[in-house]
Amino acid sequence: xxxxxxxxxxxxxxxxxxxxxxxxxxxxxxxxxxxxxxxxxxxxxxxxxxxxxxxxxxxxxxxxxxxxxxxxxxxxxxxxxxxxxxxxxxxxxxxxxxxxxxxxxxxxxxxxxxx
Amino acid sequence: xxxxxxxxxxxxxxxxxxxxxxxxxxxxxxxxxxxxxxxxxxxxxxxxxxxxxxxxxxxxxxxxxxxxxxxxxxxxxxxxxxxxxxxxxxxxxxxxxxxxxxxxxxxxxxxxxxx
Numbered sequence: 001x002x003x004x005x006x007x008x009x010x011x012x013x014x015x016x017x018x019x020x021x022x023x024x025x026x027x028x029x030x031x032x033x034x035x036x037x038x039x040x041x042x043x044x045x046x047x048x049x050x051x052x053x054x055x056x057x058x059x060x061x062x063x064x065x066x067x068x069x070x071x072x073x074x075x076x077x078x079x080x081x082x083x084x085x086x087x088x089x090x091x092x093x094x095x096x097x098x099x100x101x102x103x104x105x106x107x108x109x110x111x112x113x114x115x
Numbered sequence: 116x117x118x119x120x121x122x123x124x125x126x127x128x129x130x131x132x133x134x135x136x137x138x139x140x141x142x143x144x145x146x147x148x149x150x151x152x153x154x155x156x157x158x159x160x161x162x163x164x165x166x167x168x169x170x171x172x173x174x175x176x177x178x179x180x181x182x183x184x185x186x187x188x189x190x191x192x193x194x195x196x197x198x199x200x201x202x203x204x205x206x207x208x209x210x211x212x213x214x215x216x217x218x219x220x221x222x223x224x225x226x227x228x229x230x
Contacts, residue, residue, distance in 0.1 A: 032217050043119070043205050043221030044158070087156055095217050102171055103219060105158040 006106030019077040021109045023090035030092040038087045119222035127228045135192045136225045138206030147189040150205040
């Protein structure tokens with residue numbers, strides 16, 4: 001119940017295309033869904049996050065779509081650029097554990113954008 | 116002006132040795148974490164400290180012992196290193212009650228190789 005399942009494991013997209021990464025969760029108590037981006041040799045960094053009271057959040061070329069009834073959420077990268085090539089992690093947590101929010105990470109998607 | 120820093124960046128050692136990794140954050144956050152990232156990029160939380168108090172202690176061998184001398188520092192000591200301990204270890208911090216809330220800020224990682 002604590003798992004977050006992420007797919008695909010790897011993705012190759014042409015420059016200018018749309019990259020889509022999908023995640024699913026089981027625990028309905030999760031109320032915070034971030035996406036982290038990790039470049040080789042670096043630590044993960046927060047890209048965008050959503051709470052379940054909205055179905056979509058957009059920041060620039062990055063959009064999270066959230067389907068509460070299906071317990072699924074996805075990251076869409078529009079006009080994908082070579083600089084977007086990185087590993088992307090979806091995640092989920094229960095933010096009401098106020099002293100320490102334990103984030104459960106998906107298994108990661110290695111995205112490569114072909115020039 | 117690095118937010119979350121870790122030392123060393125690389126650590127190569129023999130099986131059976133004892134080693135430590137240090138982490139410092141200058142963000143004023145009250146919560147710090149240790150994560151292990153294996154060769155398949157899977158990120159798993161190991162420990163979390165809030166104001167020097169251990170909050171999360173996942174199923175981690177007791178050869179791993181975290182220590183938080185103050186809320187800006189969280190160190191990880193590993194006794195009797197084993198081959199399976201080879202991984203990248205990330206320190207992270209968050210400010211649950213503050214503006215950034217659940218966002219976790221990761222350090223650059225320490226790549227541990229046990230020979």
